[in-house]
Amino acid sequence: MTEPLVRFEGVSRRFGDVWAVRDVTLEIAEREFFALLGPSGCGKTTLLRMLAGFERPDAGRILIAGEDVTDLPPHRRPANMMFQSYALFPHLTVAQNVAFGLRAQGFGRAEAAARVEEMLALVRLEGLGGRKPDQLSGGQQQRAALARALAPRPKVLLLDEPMAALDRKLRQETQFELMALQERLGATFLIVTHDQDEAMITADRLAVMREGRIVQAGGPAEVYEHPVDRFVAGFLGEVNLFAREDGWIGVRPERMRLSREEPGAGEGLAGVVREAGYLGDRTIYVVDTAEGQIRASVASGNDAFGAGQAVWASFLPESAMRLAP
């Protein structure tokens, strides 16, 4: 790995008696789409705000492109933030909002106007530059906020729950647009989200946070397939947990197999189908077994089971994920 663009070194931040972020060390490479994922209150937003410069770490340092920015105020950092509430300036037009960061950077009038046009086109807001933010729809406001944060060409773009205010359908479209945009600009994006789908879809790499610490970082598939503990396994998708003498193992619902006959002596788990949820391509079964309720996601086909039916649940040994408690 070449020199990372962003580097957190043993960063901690305390609010009163509570550690919001605790000894976080993390590297984000250039042109990477990185996601900080975790439940609310896990410290992901505080970490992002420390990178932007709104919070000062109590310990550790933060580097952007090799430069120690720990003591730099927000206006002198090469990072721009897209706020969850968008924080568009209500007294300015969309074009003036997008130009805001350019004026502060000393752009000339014509140069700034050209960049504003370019940015508005990039986020498909051409012709809406003269509107005030309250004359835009929620999705348009989101794109205006994105254009404003991207206009000064920051080394890293920070996105704080950027899609939290959008409805489901728009959110999915926007996720793919964000990825396309990031690729086109060759920029580095750091997104904070509590939505595991969003993190998995958009990110090249992600870090799962809990109680101020990073529990696991890696590619989405890597973290999904090899979660280090029960928390990560449960936070990233669904998991069936089985207690074993030497700890816990987890099996993803799509790796569970259901059959009418016992698959092999000692390999199966007898159970009764409690519910069957048909999703078209897949069917989700909830099965009561001696080891508790398990979920199986099975490709829909001829071999369907009904509620109340006795089944055998099993999984291949390589499907079992060894989990720390």
Place this chain on the structure above:
Amino acid sequence: MSADRPWNERLGRSAVVIPYLWLLVFFAVPFLLVAKLSVSHTALAMPPYAPRLDPAQGIAGLKAFAHGLDLETYRRLAQDRLYLAAYLSSLAFAAVATSILLAIGYPMAYGIARSGPRLRPAMVMAVILPFWTSFLIRIYAWIAILKPAGLLNQALAALRLPTVTLLDTNAGVILGLVYAYLPFMVLPLYAVLERQDERLVEAALDLGCTPARAFWRVTFPLSLPGVAAGALLCFIPMVGEFVVPDLLGGSRTLMLGRTIWTEFFADRDWPAASAVAMVMLATLVTPILLFQRRRAEALP
């Protein structure tokens, strides 16, 4: 109104009338009385004006009454330079005091709005607290402070500084006005600043503004409605202020409140006093209406 409507709905409907009734009794009726007085004439009578409506004479009495009204007092007002001087002087006093109030009140309101959640209520309380004492008594207290051998000069003398003459001067009036109206400037500004989304300032900083630039490009423009509200709330009553110039001003301090008082009680010229008040009202209503219109336009 049908009898089977719930009682609270009926109450709600009749409650709509209350503000109008209030306006009618406490604004419209007094206003019309003053308007009528301003087109009357002085008379050696009790009360000292004519014509007077005699309801016993019916329609004929009404006609005679209407014939007796004219704009003579306003003509007199326009010709007498003293009134014009009083208007301009009052506007100047109010303008100077409003500017000083803005310069003092804005930082105060900003400081309160940005202070911690525990300190804030105490600071707002400190701004409101003086209202619990009579206005008149507070202005009297300033006499004790400002008089030649008063508290201020004693303090200055103790510090071996030259003493100042503020009582019975225009500077004393400005001081009194600023003191008396400070809460009316601070509270609307505070209300606007306290409501402002902190994220907007963060966004400005994030986009490369220094804290000072972020203030002038975001915080201040967004607080302009509060600036306008505070300025109007202070400027308008200050133009007609009577107590402060009467108690703290000198014999040459020229303000409309005093002019009206003099016409009413010293000269017993009720029509002139009323006409002065009417012109003052007309002068002040115009900026209020303009302000209201702009606000209505600003709302989506």
